Amino acid sequence: MYTSHTQADREAMLKVIGMDKVEDLFQSLPDEGKFPELALPEGITEMEALDELSYISSVNETPQELISFLGAGAYNHYIPAAVDSILRRSEFYTAYTPYQPEIAQGTLQAMFEYQSLIAALTGMDVANASHYDGATAVAEAVNMAYHNFRGRRKKVILSPSVHPQYRATIHTYMKGMDLEIVGEDLESEADPDQLISLIDEQTALVLVQYPDFFGRIFDLTKLSEAAHAEKALFAVHINPVALGLIKPPSEFDADIVTGEGQALGIPMSFGGPYLGLFATKKQYVRKMAGRLAGETVDALGQRGYVLTLNTREQHIRRENATSNICTNQGLIALASTVYLSLLGKNGLQDLAKLNYHKAHYAAERISTVPGFMVNPVQPFFNEFVIHCPIPAKEVNQILLTHDILGGYDLSQDYPDLSHELLVAVTEMNSKSEIDFMVEVLEEETHD
Amino acid sequence: MYTSHTQADREAMLKVIGMDKVEDLFQSLPDEGKFPELALPEGITEMEALDELSYISSVNETPQELISFLGAGAYNHYIPAAVDSILRRSEFYTAYTPYQPEIAQGTLQAMFEYQSLIAALTGMDVANASHYDGATAVAEAVNMAYHNFRGRRKKVILSPSVHPQYRATIHTYMKGMDLEIVGEDLESEADPDQLISLIDEQTALVLVQYPDFFGRIFDLTKLSEAAHAEKALFAVHINPVALGLIKPPSEFDADIVTGEGQALGIPMSFGGPYLGLFATKKQYVRKMAGRLAGETVDALGQRGYVLTLNTREQHIRRENATSNICTNQGLIALASTVYLSLLGKNGLQDLAKLNYHKAHYAAERISTVPGFMVNPVQPFFNEFVIHCPIPAKEVNQILLTHDILGGYDLSQDYPDLSHELLVAVTEMNSKSEIDFMVEVLEEETHD
Amino acid sequence: MTEPTIFELSRPNRIGIRFPAPDVPLAELPEDFLRKDLPLPEVPENEVIRHFTNISQLNHAVDVGYYPLGSCTMKYNPKINEETARLPGFSQIHPLQPVETVQGALGLMHETQQWLAEISGFSAVSLQPAAGAHGELTGVLIIRAYHRSRGDLNRTKMLVPDSAHGTNPASSAMSGMEIVELPSDERGNIDLDALKAECDETLAGIMITNPNTLGLFDENILKACQLVHEHGGLVYGDGANMNALLGIYRPAEMGIDVMHFNLHKTFSTPHGGGGPGSGPVGVIKELEGFLPAPLVVMTSEGDDDNPAIYDFIIPEQTIGRTKSFHGHFGIIVRAFTYMLTLGKNGLKDVAIYAVLNANYIQARVKDVYHIPYERTCMHEFVAEGKWEDAPEIRALDVSKRLIDFGFHPPTNYFPLIVNEALMIEPTETETKETLDRFVDTLLQVADEAKNNPEILHNAPTKAPFGRFDEVKAAKDLILKTQLPDDYLTS
Amino acid sequence: MTEPTIFELSRPNRIGIRFPAPDVPLAELPEDFLRKDLPLPEVPENEVIRHFTNISQLNHAVDVGYYPLGSCTMKYNPKINEETARLPGFSQIHPLQPVETVQGALGLMHETQQWLAEISGFSAVSLQPAAGAHGELTGVLIIRAYHRSRGDLNRTKMLVPDSAHGTNPASSAMSGMEIVELPSDERGNIDLDALKAECDETLAGIMITNPNTLGLFDENILKACQLVHEHGGLVYGDGANMNALLGIYRPAEMGIDVMHFNLHKTFSTPHGGGGPGSGPVGVIKELEGFLPAPLVVMTSEGDDDNPAIYDFIIPEQTIGRTKSFHGHFGIIVRAFTYMLTLGKNGLKDVAIYAVLNANYIQARVKDVYHIPYERTCMHEFVAEGKWEDAPEIRALDVSKRLIDFGFHPPTNYFPLIVNEALMIEPTETETKETLDRFVDTLLQVADEAKNNPEILHNAPTKAPFGRFDEVKAAKDLILKTQLPDDYLTS
């Protein structure tokens, strides 16, 4: 299909090789099992494939068909057309990792700018060129902290209000480490200061999310101080759009900042590929995993960029590398780079405020429905928990009959939060969508 | 919105100019009517515009929703993904006409290849870089023939089976010429040889369509000979996909070949932008309108291309130019260039055959429905006329209730063909679509 | 840097895209008509992509760098416009579908007609013309039809200023007009005396461009139009320069009776390396009936419960059809998207900043480049690329040298009334920094012209290609790839 | 050629995209948490586009030219895959939507799992891993979990051949394994004696790559796997080189128990300048229960009237979750499109022509470039970039010189067991003409190495940049744009 060997080519090539037929190329393979008859269909043409895939995709229901208030780690944001127009440039998407900098400055400069933007956004000294997603970025923070103390500190303090899937990922990643995780068994909606009492000299890392999984914004100053008092590292997982409005974690003296970059111009795409943000302080740069582009000059004195500090990485250090990561999220990082470049300072601020105002409007309106309650005290960004008069699962079912995705049913991860629904509101939700949801709630839960 | 002047920029610039405010720039304009308050809305953001346009577009019904057998000059063909991926390269689409060849070889080489492909497809010596569409290409053929005889021959013979809209366009274009059009008043489905008796020494041009508007394929040898016997020019308007299967018009010794290039990888897009193909014999190249790229070398001896024979064109020759055309269909010509490059010899042959077989299957099946008749003798390509037992308009109405666009109701242009429907079948129509249409016809016209 | 042609990349039996095998019984092929050979190239998809990707990189383009090409309005082409035009509901509809299945498309066309009418002050707009020149042809044919409808068969004289774009006389000639060229006065305006002298009973009209191709707003415009009207003529407006007037002044107010727009200039639709464009034509009330057919109208306004309903109509005295179907719909979608996003204030900003940018460059270069008609310009201005103390330098040399700095040169040798013209149109979408870099380079090149003319003569040296032998091209007339005789089998 | 960074292009109060004003009443902002400054660049859309367009042109890429980078399978990325992945029904769905609203997505994932299982011979496949290394981590954790489920807590020794990719030992180390490096024998196979010596009751398993990173099919593979199995270990397969085996041989048949695929190599999904990838993991029956959660299953087969129904399940003994959500769905759509278009025969052709191309290049260069392990290779081979009569030349010099001819160099310095390695993977999508041009250039460069070594040392000179000072980069550690102090206000 995408091969182009003519009969003549094949014959000429075999002759040079000194073989009669292409099957001879596979003489060193075991005879048994060679050339299996695969139980797969024959290939189809591009035109048929598009037809089939279009059909399959049409079976899914998108925000065109469903009003969506689902967030919980993936957000429906507007993606400027300019972002995809750059991503479609095949000089970017059909290039490999920039191993030959003389002919890869496009990729390298984009990486360097990505690092610069993420550092600026998080307030940190340095950012790497990406991890797979928010979950693995968080897991790599644990990995980094563990190795920072050469495995000698054996405790990680993990807030229960870190995304449940990220916590699950940490548990998987740390299977091979001699580490204990504490904190998750606090009450589900514990506030960060409740973690302080768990910190001790065995603590390698204290890890919280900001805004947390429930959308709440807490002052992390005390927690950070407490961690640092015991010389533990302090890691904060952020929502990058929120940082258009609220203080960066650097102001809490975070040592590591991770984030899920999907909100920065990446389609929801059923969960991936997303973008793991990872930034740290300069002093930890050699402990950090992942690729780094660094500025330098070429033989002509021209400024340019190369992959640097490779000695941290698996292809040089093998089993002693800071991580096993090799392929990262290059193109997705580029998308976020273009996105942040377009929005810039004022755009991100405006966007963050817009999300904030819409979410607060929604929260206020929903609170007016009898039986529904939103915590009136704790500041939140664009996501919040509503306490429902009936199980959240049932609320969602009711809403779905009206073509609304109500939110994330928290009982899936927090058995005690059976009546709690996590609702996200972005710039994509119009006032009338919010009003419609409130109307449905009013009508359908009224009895 | 797409301007980027900051307050500081504006002030600095006005200062250099020596003005106080931007309004001063417009001092030479009449005061009355200056700075009108337009009754237009304020601008909206990109996100809102996409929303609005998406909504408007969703009101239209596409071949996703409707099974379509509509042709009559615009065809639903499959467009390989590679075509648009090249069209989206902004080096192509944000460039102007290649006036500076040193930095426009992309456009110029693409033009040269387009000319080469159209010449190869039509069998002609030379093709220009495009006209607006099939209709205007045909009108330019008349224009060229008129000027070829310096206005001394005053008759154009036009077959009634040339697309009615093209004929209408000719009538508009020739308003300023001292020309008479004959032939159109023959019986609607007259065959080309019926035109022969109209040819005389006053005839500048004989113009037919091949396959004709009714989809029919005729041998044009005699007609061509008759035209040439009177030293008239002979022009043939073609469907480029048909030429994958049938003889090129060069085999009938055509002097001018025009065509609608939309079938070559251009979306139907409600009628435009399309692509006017225009090719001729070498001896007429200086009479031809439109841009031409020609091969040459640069100062270093490198092969390259420039716009050539500009002396035919309006920017040099002004009122004596061969035509007024300036902007043409550059990017659309590029689309067809990529399309033809992808299909190549075998692809275009396969496609043409596929269209042929499907159309013949449809014709045969429809002929089995009582009261429906298809001319069983005359060869056709992918389009054919069915005679219906009731007015074609009613047939279409019935089909539309089943979400089928039945075809083109010929009575719109040929009052005598009130029960005739022009049906097109392409590779996009599956056998089951055809069978479904036949089923509906059977059920609904049965009484 | 020479890239093989697509034909040279061909090898027998390769293919870039396949089609399914027929799912129907095979019909007999028409033996008498079968084609014997089809000398098309045979190239796999990846080679096709590489080929066109590689040659694309040889182009300068707005997305690559600055493009101050006079008269062409090389503004930025917003990416959202490319997306809306590709929405399946727009790109996949057939032009002959029953109107009830394409109400969205008709509504969009109707709205576009309304926007353009409001911007220009005309009473009706046809979207049918495919480009500027096509709009001119349409407009002049409307003028012709108007006179003929009044029995004025002798009104066939069309006045065209010497500064006009070549399409103006060419379009008039195609419409059967006799062209009389009008001189410009020393301020670059229409010479009123010369105009007056031509005003007789054979006068069909005048084709004016205002701002004219010198980038100047014609100071005699009201009088000129009045004169023409008084003598029974009509005024055609070449709207290529509308970028200077959006929200500033409506052409219909000057006395223009028919005008074309260039959506591919003023309304940001991409030039595509030469096209496609779109050249809607606006007319005053009296000329509505002559517009080309069909035109979109709203047949029912709609209300809260019912959408508005649109249809095509044929104006009573229509000049007919100027092309197939309904105009360049895909381009119209882009332009409509653009207008929607800008709105009335955004449109006005376009003109203000286009004019500000032009005057800024003019002010910064005028001491070094002679401006033959120096006054406040509109969206562009024309300088001369020649100096007494650089006798061997022509405007083209300046242009070629600019290429070495990554700039697209200005328009050369147009308008014809300026010697060694450098026609500079900055457009509104460029930043001050870009303008400054361009001006600094212009100044440097002027200096080189005098002190180091060889650099200019040899330029460009930093582009992928050096200067081309245009004479050879016209002499050899190689207009297609030369295929070897055994092309089909080798 | 240096392009300013996006920060350097910034000017206060410019913006590239705007958002609508709130359509809701404004809420009070959380004063205590408000950010004071946000040092992001301020750049209009056209400047952003120009910037990224310009830097993109500094890249070599598959769509620009040949890219025979060993171990990376830089095959052509079909354009249709880019379209299907962007269908709104795929790109716009939320990962946590109720499964009944995303049956298309689940069905596609299930089909992909089935195709990969059939191709590889494994009994189940998880699509969760994000890349090859992530698949390795997943796989090794499965091996770990398997041993622990049997109470084999001491099985923590992982054997890794010295030719292995760096991710192999790194992944094992992350999973808490102790790594023991195994030497290769003189034919490039696993050294069976060395293997035998390590087979004890602490053996967790072995990580093999077959074809290995020399591009050779390991002739000892069946014995090696048997040995490991006999001693209670499991065999991990690094599937990065599956391009050689599609439709030719199923890895599960060799005795591999767990393996990852690289969809971004074998299945044509684009590399994106470094990612994203997708690294599904296949396992034998016994290991199914350990796969990461969630996994897609068909809960009802469906019939003529009812579609099949799909759901997520959590395997009983799952190692857990290795990332959020369900894997790189957007990449999976591309790979699925690719498999559909190829079908069983097309997949087999991929392997045949990948191997044919590699052997062809090897045959043509082997007299000039020493091939340390010379035998019929699979989809790639490793040559040495050094000669006795060119003592100052290293493989890197050969690579840099190839750049001058428009080729991307082979992989350098990997695998580590070859001195001055040039690892060449032609891929199946290249034409014979391209291979010939590449070979001719390799031969010319070898000649230059001996007769004109300076050319190689100075190369590249025809790329936009010359060689970079990597030491300076590591010393200066400038890892982000250096902003002036007054960045926010200047």
Ligand SMILES: Cc1ncc(COP(=O)(O)O)c(C=O)c1O
């Ligand atoms: C002043 C002027 N008039 C008319 C035209 C012709 O427009 P088009 O090229 O769209 O036919 C142009 C475009 O080059 C122009 O600049």
Ligand SMILES: Cc1ncc(COP(=O)(O)O)c(C=O)c1O
């Ligand atoms: C042999 C081999 N194994 C493993 C990997 C790692 O795969 P990834 O980069 O997808 O993590 C690679 C890719 O470079 C490879 O070539």
